[in-house]
Amino acid sequence: MRTPNINIDECKKRRARLADKVDDAAIIVSAHTEYVRNHDVHHPYRQDSNLFYLTGFEEPESVFIFRPGKSPETVLFVREKNVTRETWEGFRYGPQLAQQIFQVDEVYTVDQIDAKAVELLLEVSCVYYSQYRDSWFDSHFKNLMLNVKAKSGRSGKGLMPIYDSYPLIGELRLKKSSYDLELMRKACDITVQAHLEMMKQCRPGMSERELHGLFIYEVMRRGCAREGYGSIVAGGKNACTLHYIFNDEVLKEGDLVLVDAGGEYKYYSADITRTWPVSGKFSSAQKRVYQKVLDLQKSLIDVMKPGLVIKDHQQMAIEGLVDIMLDEKLLSGSKEQLIENNDFRKYYPHGLGHFLGMDVHDAGAYEVGGTSRPYEEGMGVTVEPGLYIPHGDESAPAELRGMGIRIEDDIVVTVDGVENLTVAAPKEINELEDLVGSASGFVNSL
Ligand SMILES: [Mn+2]
Structure with a gap:
């Protein structure tokens, strides 16, 4: 077990300030991509600043979806526990511990994100996500938006508006x-x-x-x-x-x-x-x-x-x-x-x-x-x-x-x-x- 590098109450305060800035929206923040240095060796990993700012979670391949005022309000997707991988790469929280330690409403494994995120996005009228920063989640995001549109039926509404989350969160961090x-x-x-x-x-x-x-x-x-x-x-x-x-x-x-x-x-x-x-x-x-x-x-x-x-x-x-x-x-x-x-x-x-x-x-x-x-x-x-x-x-x-x-x-x-x-x-x-x-x-x- 690792100790979080942050006071979780501070993350909650930051999320409350962020909630005041949006209406009927989902904010999606994904982890920084891991980059291979050579063969099976990676460059040192550092979490995306925005994801860390809002959750304190430091693992790669994680995604945070924040829906102010909705239930669930905070949903985190994380890597599953895996004894073999952990033997090589070290501790992972996994969904259960992540929920308990990082105090979010719901936590799922990251392989559930495509299905679960569609449900979460169907209940909001716009989404904040910063594209072209994290190549890994960008491809998921594209499909996600199409799936949300397909699921909304013949509403004639078109694709949900996408705003860049970066300036939004940047104003808080400033x-x-x-x-x-x-x-x-x-x-x-x-x-x-x-x-x-x-x-x-x-x-x-x-x-x-x-x-x-x-x-x-x-x-x-x-x-x-x-x-x-x-x-x-x-x-x-x-x-x-x-x-x-x-x-x-x-x-x-x-x-x-x-x-x-x-x-x-x-x-x-x-x-x-x-x-x-x-x-x-x-x-x-x-x-x-x-x-x-x-x-x-x-x-x-x-x-x-x-x-x-x-x-x-x-x-x-x-x-x-x-x-x-x-x-x-x-x-x-x-x-x-x-x-x-x-x-x-x-x-x-x-x-x-x-x-x-x-x-x-x-x-x-x-x-x-x-x-x-x-x-x-x-x-x-x-x-x-x-x-x-x-x-x-x-x-x-x-x-x-x-x-x-x-x-x-x-x-x-x-x-x-x-x-x-x-x-x-x-x-x-x-x-x-x-x-x-x-x-x-x-x-x-x-
Ligand atoms: Mn300087």
């Missing part, structure tokens, strides 16, 4: 409850500790991979199941590759290293980026540019509060970064023109941040009715301005070429301001210079 925030704080605290360890252990000659391995070790030993996303550990010019994934080069004296890494704790992810000198000492050019990006990042956090429109916040970041680019002679000319022509994109090609929660790039709409929405209490967002000067950029001052700096914190919008969940991760120059390479007893050979 506003974090106190339970959600507790887990986000934990993910962030653990990730801060792991960044501190990486800073302490960092030294020239170490590989990016070793630093990456240290991060995984430090978050997993503190209770994270995994990383929230593939960590970026980018020394020197590798920092200019925004989603650098190779992490296999050697960290060099004189270079900066950019680390963008977050642990996932009970399905909530942190997302911290810090940039520090490999040797523990910034060069004067690195120090100058880093300080400017840091001052901007802090000022961008300071202005955050409910009501600030996300697009306006992004605009502030662009303006601040263009000032730095002009100051550092990366660009010249009129600021307005450089912004209008998107010339700054050469050195700042990404956005200021993104929603953060169960997914590192979390669910939720950035625009409502075609316009950028304002920050609201309970939103989790990142603030991560960055400046990247390509290695081969002959128009840039030589001392800046190949320099990539990003500083990222995880923020929750409160009733009148923000809470910075990752404020404890050092980012001041003197703090970093004191910390980097300060670990004692380090053996520099394998």
Whole structure:
């Protein structure tokens, strides 16, 4: 028997909030597909965030059907108990235990879904399901809709309307409850500790991979199941590759290293980026540019509060970064023109941040009715301005070429301001210079 990774009462509260948003509908959420890595070995499995959010159930090949106000209201389809399979792959709840532990009205084995789901859908007038996410259930879903239509006889109604469940559930996930925030704080605290360890252990000659391995070790030993996303550990010019994934080069004296890494704790992810000198000492050019990006990042956090429109916040970041680019002679000319022509994109090609929660790039709409929405209490967002000067950029001052700096914190919008969940991760120059390479007893050979 395994202990659920969630408080089931919280799932019930989430379902109650979801029920308020629909009328005479069924919401269908299926498990994430299992992917084969090679032969009979699968990629590590992680449940679909929406299914976990609503049920806490972590097994593949499961489907949840939620019919607010109907009876049964909650129906879960799960894999059957199977002694042989469990010997190989581990524990399965099976229908009986799943019903008891996850507290849903009815549970069936997943091979009953085609017949049972038709009955459930005949009693509603529309369905919410996110197609093209889970190939396994998509094919069932198509037949299901046809069977429901066939069963409704000669009503002339046609196919029942299908709405995407993703934005519907995304809107709920966007506003974090106190339970959600507790887990986000934990993910962030653990990730801060792991960044501190990486800073302490960092030294020239170490590989990016070793630093990456240290991060995984430090978050997993503190209770994270995994990383929230593939960590970026980018020394020197590798920092200019925004989603650098190779992490296999050697960290060099004189270079900066950019680390963008977050642990996932009970399905909530942190997302911290810090940039520090490999040797523990910034060069004067690195120090100058880093300080400017840091001052901007802090000022961008300071202005955050409910009501600030996300697009306006992004605009502030662009303006601040263009000032730095002009100051550092990366660009010249009129600021307005450089912004209008998107010339700054050469050195700042990404956005200021993104929603953060169960997914590192979390669910939720950035625009409502075609316009950028304002920050609201309970939103989790990142603030991560960055400046990247390509290695081969002959128009840039030589001392800046190949320099990539990003500083990222995880923020929750409160009733009148923000809470910075990752404020404890050092980012001041003197703090970093004191910390980097300060670990004692380090053996520099394998
Ligand atoms: Mn991020």
